[in-house]
Structure formats: structure tokens, C-alpha cells
Amino acid sequence: MRNNVKMNPVLKKELRTSMRNVRGSLLVIGYLAVLMLTLCGGLYIQSSYRGMITKNDAIGTFIFLMIVQFALISIISPTIASGAISSEREKQTLDILLTTDMSFLSIITGKLGASLSKIILLIISSTPIFVFLLSYIGINTLGIFGILIINIVAATFVGAIGIYYSTRFKKTIVATVFSYITIFLIYVGPVIMCAMLQVYKYNNGIQFDPAKQFYWYLLISPAVGFMTLIFSQLGISLTEIFGKTLEINFLGITSYMITIIFMIIATILIILLAARKIDPTRKKQHLFNLKKEKKI
Template identity: 30%
Template sequence: MKSRLTNPVLAKEVKLRFRSPKSFIGILLYLLAMCIFVFGFIYTTTSLTGTIYFKPSESVILFTFLTFIQLGLVLFITPGLTAGTISGERERQTLPMLLTTSQSSFQIVTGKLLSSVLFLLLLIFAGLPVYSMVFLFGGISPVLLVKSLLFLFVTLLAIGSLGVLFSTLIRRTTVSMIATYGSMLFFSAVIPFLFLIIIQVNQFGAMGMTPSKSYAGHILASINPEIFFATLLEPEIGTGIQEMTQVTFPLWIGYLIFYGLITIISIWIATKKLRVNMKKHK
């Protein structure tokens, strides 16, 4: 039972990643960038307003910027960390040896995924002291911070799972990375564009009358990270989206269901295809 719960692949990947000086240099540069942004924002705001204090409304703006910076970190760094986890082993010709061990495909896939997820979580939690400075000025509740971190973790896990999936299905790391970044860009850039088109068509078809229910528009709004985080930070935006789509289903439930399914399906397919690809190659 104990051997099933332990994951040697995860232990090895964590040791290799966290012992690398590059990892801690990256964390240091990230924290320096966050400190420069926060203190620069506070200095610029107080200078423009001509006051010596920071207003709660300005604290909300700062928290919003920091949240979207964290979201951008998740969206753009996660594919780079996960898209080469399996294909990199294949290119180094070490995957056959890994598959001959007693580790199951599920342990290999989850070990590779969780090692990258843990590093990004370390980045996020390392920035919490800077992130939590907004509480000094008011306007932000701890519950909102917890919600933001929770949904960042859900997004991180889903994109990381897609990266591991493409890394398993595609032999070349470069192609796998392109596919992962393409999926991320579809969710973060194409979906908002489609949402605007559907809303415009729905409102144009109403011709001054009450718009009909737009389930497609509501689904697109609930699965786009930027739109969802905007509604999370500003509930009025969520109310406006519900008025435009005429659908009252909570956006956060749709977000959790969609990205939860992506995570589960991606891990399941990667687990099933990991050894199948090797047999075909042989």
C-alpha cells in the first residue's frame, strides 16, 4: 500500500528542479519584478494624486493588476514547464528505461505534472508577502485572495495537464510546446473574441427587444480565464454578463466543471497513451 502512495518520479523531478540554481534565480527575479511593480505603483499613484496615503480604491486596482500578473504567469509559463516533460525523456532516449521500472503510467504522468505544478505554486506563494501588502491599505478581503489563489491553481493544473498530454502524444518537444501554447491562446484570446461576436449577434437580432438566452455566450464567458477573473474581482461584471446572456447559472461553477474535466481527461488520455506510443515506436 505504501509503495502505491509513493511516487519516485515526483521525488526525483522535485529534487532535480529545486536543486537547480536557475530555479531560485528565476524566483528571485520574479520577486524583484513584483516588488518594483508594487512600490512603483504606490509611488506613482501617491505622486499623481499629491497625497501621502494610499486609498482603498487604489488598493483594489493594485490587487487587480497583481492578480492578472499572476494569471499571466500561469498562462505563459506553465506550457513551457510541462510541454517537454514526456517528449524530453523520449528525445534523450531515457523514456524506455523509465517505462521498464515498476512505476505505473499514472505515476509517471502525475509525477511529471506535479513537479512542474509545485514549482509554479512556489512562485505564487513566494510572492504572497508582496501580494498581501494590499491588506495594509484596505479594500480587499482575505476571502477574495483565497478565491483568487484557488482558481489560479485550477487553471494551472488544467493547462499543465494539457501540456503533459501533448508531450505524451507528440514526439517532438517543439511541436508539443506549440500545441500547448496554441491551446492556451485559444482559451485566453480566441474565446473572448467569439464571446463578443455571439453577444453582438444576439443583441442585434433582438432589435430593441429583450435578447434571447445565449447559452453559448454564457459558456464562453465561464471558460475564459480573463473574463472569469474579471467577474471574480468585480461582481458587477458578472451581473452584466448574466444580463447580456439571460442565463443566471453561476460562472464559477462552469469554470470549475470545464477545467476540472480538462484536467481529468488529459491525465487519463496521457496515462493510456504513454506505453502505447512506445510499443508503436518499437
Template identity: 30%
Template sequence: MMRNPVFSREMKVGSRSVRLPLIILLFNGILSLVTLLNMYSAVAQVRTTAAIQYSSFMNMYEFVTTIEFILLMFIVPAVTAASISGERERQTLELMLTTQMTASQVVFGKLMSALSTLLLLIVSSFPSVAMVFVYGGITWTDAVSLLLCYITVAFFAGSLGICFSALFKRSTISTVVTYGVLVAVVAGTYFINKFTLSLSAMNINNTAAAYGFGENAVKPTSGGFFYLLLLNPASTFLAILNGQAGGNTPLSKLKSSFGMTATNFVTENWVIVSILIQLALAALLIYIAVRCVEPVKRRRRGNKHK
């Protein structure tokens, strides 16, 4: 199989620069500091009370993995949002496309080089996350599911950044739009559910006042808007953590937060369904990015034959 030339170039340039080790140092430094501070707090509590509370170590695991998830979600767009638009600004994109490289090679090469960096961050951070294995409560299956969640959010956010980098000519605009859409997906789907839940509660209260029955007879719910959370990588991550922390079901906390009581195929397989939907959206975004780069390729070929 022929190796992607863009990927090879990006990996060589990245490995020779000081940027990659600096990112790894800062990323793992933050995680290690958080882990050690939580570990010190748990040990100090043991010395004071002479009792080991294993829930504190689980809380440490949840806190550290959440910090890593947030860092990944905000680092990936910064790496990919300027990948193609940066080539345009340096006036090197058209030079790349005058060669035998296709638009898909350019897009996939840029994306895979960014994801390989993020995969290196995930693997290098495993010792900090694995500290909880010393005290038990987390299995290797849980670690694999968490790793799958990290890879999914990296692929989804990276595809979002590469798509807007291909759509816009300026890196500043593509970065701002990428972060804006990512925040809209993560926070927007949550607040839409909160808003519909509030409307449902108001309607129930008004109906109860009009007909004189108890307000607790019907529970407020966000309804079908709850399934918008399938697009939200944070909801997938929270569902995985809830299942690892001993919840009744991985989705129990999310369902109770928005008044959902129905059980169906989607709610029973929430993590798998949400990951598949996010991967499908990522594939669509990559396709759009390739289509945005292809007209440049065709235009360069047309000028060459004139």
C-alpha cells in the same frame, strides 16, 4: 503511501539546479517592482492632493494579481510541455518504463513536480499581493478564493502541457501546440462572444430598419455562446476580481459586456462551476496523457517477454 519515484527525482534535480531560484527571482522581482511602483504612485498622489483614495490601492491589487495570473498562465506550459517529450528526445522514457513504474506514475510525477514549483511561486509572491491588506478592502476569504483560482489555472494549463507532451515526440511542437490551444481557449472564447454579439446587433438593426421600431427596443446578446467562457480561466479570474472590487455580482461586468440579463444557477455560481469544469477538463487531459504513454509500456513489456 508509496512516494512517486519520478516526482522524487524531479524535485531533487530541480532543487539542485540554478533554474528554480532564477525563476523565483524573476517572478517575484517583476511582481515586487510592479507593486512598489504602484505604491510609490499612490503615495505621491497623497502628498500632492493630501487626500487618500483607497480605490488606487484596490487598483494596485487588481493590477498586481492580474500580472501574476498572466505570468502563471504562460510559465506553466513552458514547464510541462517538454516534460515527457523531453524524455523521448533524450531516449530515457523507454528506460523508465522498463522498470516497475506505471504510465500514470510517470505522468503524475512530471505534473506534480511542475505544479509544486508553481505552488512555490504562488506562495512566495504572497507578500507582494498582501501589501493591500495594510490599507484594507481585501479579506482573507478573498485571498483564499484568489489562491484557488491560481491553483486551478496552474493545474489546467499544466495538464494541457503534459497532454500534448505525451502526444507529440518533439518538445518544440508540443510547446507550440500547448500555447496555441491555451490562447485559443482564453482569447478564442472571448472573440467568439464578441463576434456573435456583433451579429446580434446587426440583426437587430436590420429588423428595426425593416419594421420601423426603435433600435434600443431589443438589446444585442451573445446568447448561448456566453457559456463558453466557463472554459476560460481568465473569465473566472475576472469574476473573482469583480466580486472583490465591490461589483453587484461577481459576473456583473462579464454579463453586461455580452448583453446577458438572464440569471440562473450557472450565472449565480459562475466561479464554482467554471473551476469544476476546468478541473474536469484537466482530469480528462491527464487521462489522455496516461493512455498515450501506456502503449509504450505495453510495447516494452511485449519485447521483454519475446
């Protein structure tokens, strides 16, 4: 019996070409090499003076390793996605792609899916490294699933940002630069702002919680949401860093769940904007309206 499930043609084509590409293999090798060096270096530094690995050593290395993985995924994903459409323009194949029977939304989702597939491959390939550490730590299955989900959602979110700028700019390098600027403002901006407020608070003796001033700004930061999830699984509180506002639990919805929900909603909106941006009829209609206004 033939399989009636149809794969997105763009995704199918991208998967075929990427699997035959040497750069894909080098990406996986480089990614695993960084994680292995981080693992071995972290365990050696923390346990060298006592000659054995303790639970605290494993926890410290696990936190640092998860931060490194999250940072790598957040850096690699927009790099791959920001050239999805702009590279088609540079090769002069975008017009051919737009004349197919595929909808503009299908083209965008196919390109994003192809980028995301590489990230999922990286996450799966690094599973044995984390299983080794989890044997010392003892995080439950639900916690591991939550960490996996936020990694994939964050990769999709930053990938969608890269796709959008790829539709907006003709050059891949320009799209990549704007992607990183946007991601920096969303990821690191809230942390820097709260750190500056904390310093100002202690230097001037002012009694206020910095997180209250930028509460929602903190919640939309994937970096803060990720750290909140990791620390909550390990029983570590972020109160001293960001204040009590990040320890909310409204009807079972925690702060990192709000971050995940925000990223999902934002990703959908960005994908729709990107699909609208590559519509050639939209630009022609805009030019037609301008000419009509000039004649009047």
C-alpha cells in the same frame, strides 16, 4: 518511527533535481521582480499626484497585479510541463522510465506534480506582496482562499495540456507551441468573440446579449472565471462587459465555480489521455492489427 507515506518516485526525483537547479532560483527571482515592478509602478502612477495611497489606488493595483500573476502562471506552467515527456524522449530515457514498476498514470501525475510544485512555490513566494495590498483593500479570508484555489486549478489545467502535448509530440518546442495555441483558444477566444459581437451589436443597433450566444464557451474560459471571481470579491459587476449571464447563482454555484469544476474535470480527462498516449503496448497492438488486416 519510519514514515510509511510513499511519494511518487518521479515526483521525488524531479523535486530533487529542480531544487538544485539554478534556473529554478532564477525563475522565482524573475517572477517576483515582475510582480514588484507591477506593484510599485501601479501605486506610483495612481497616487503620485496626490502624494498618498488610497483604497481605490490599492484596488486598481490589486486587480492589475492579480491579472499579471494569473497570466504569468498560465504562461509558465505549460512551458515547464510541455517538456516533461518529450525531454525524456530527447534524452532517450523514456523507454527506461516505462520499463519500471510504475504505472503510466503515476508517471504522468508525477511529472505534472513536479511542474505544479514550482508554480505553488511561485504563488507562496509572492504572498507578502499581496498581503501588503490586502491591508488597504479588506478582502475576506474566503475570497483570498478562492483566488488561491483558482490559480492552482488553472495552473494544473494548463500544465495538464502541456503534459498531453508532450506525450503526443517528440520535440519539446512543438509541444510548447501547440500548448500555447490551445490555451489561447480556451482563455482568450471567448473574450475576443464577445468583444467582436459587442462591437457588431452597437454598430448595427441589434438588441441581443453576446454572452447568451456563447454562454458555455465563456464559462469554460479560466480568464473569464478568474476576472469574475476577482470583481465579485471587490463588489464590481461584469454585466456591462459580458452580460447578465455571468452573474448566475444556482444553488450557491456561481459562474466562476462552474469554471473551476470544468477545469478539474478537463484536467482529469487530459491526464488519462496522456497516460494512455505513453503506453507502448497500445502502439504495438495498433501496428499488429494493421498487419493482420493486410494479410486478410
